[in-house]
């Protein structure tokens with residue numbers, strides 16, 4: 001089925017659902033339904049000082065590299081746009097986190113404090129790839145007279161080229 005077709009179909013079934021629930025006078029039952037992965041409605045408030053980054057999934061992750069500072073809480077909001085089975089689940093192997101990503105339903109993932117380094121994320125088949133780069137918190141600013149850092153090793157002397 002083409003994306004256009006499935007778009008049309010799902011739009012139609014949505015309208016159908018809406019009219020059915022209206023006639024049942026119980027729209028709340030539908031509104032409160034959420035999948036196991038959690039949606040916006042079930043996301044707790046953003047922790048103080050946390051960064052929130054929206055990642056669009058459309059046959060790739062965008063952005064695919066997310067930079068944070070050590071200790072900075074990170075909330076990722078995945079919004080999958082495609083219908084490819086490839087992208088239906090995102091996996092963070094180093095964090096032991098995996099979530100289903102229903103198309104067009106934002107999924108919020110709050111990550112624990114991350115260690116300095118790289119934490120990859122990928123589709124369940126390891127084809128789409130992204131990563132979180134966690135930088136060390138910069139040390140307190142050095143005193144103004146600290147001067148230039150001493151070179152750790154003298155630069156190797158260039159050997160003069162023999163002339164011909």
Ligand SMILES: [Cu+2]
Nearest residue numbers: 086123125127
């Ligand atoms: Cu995949």
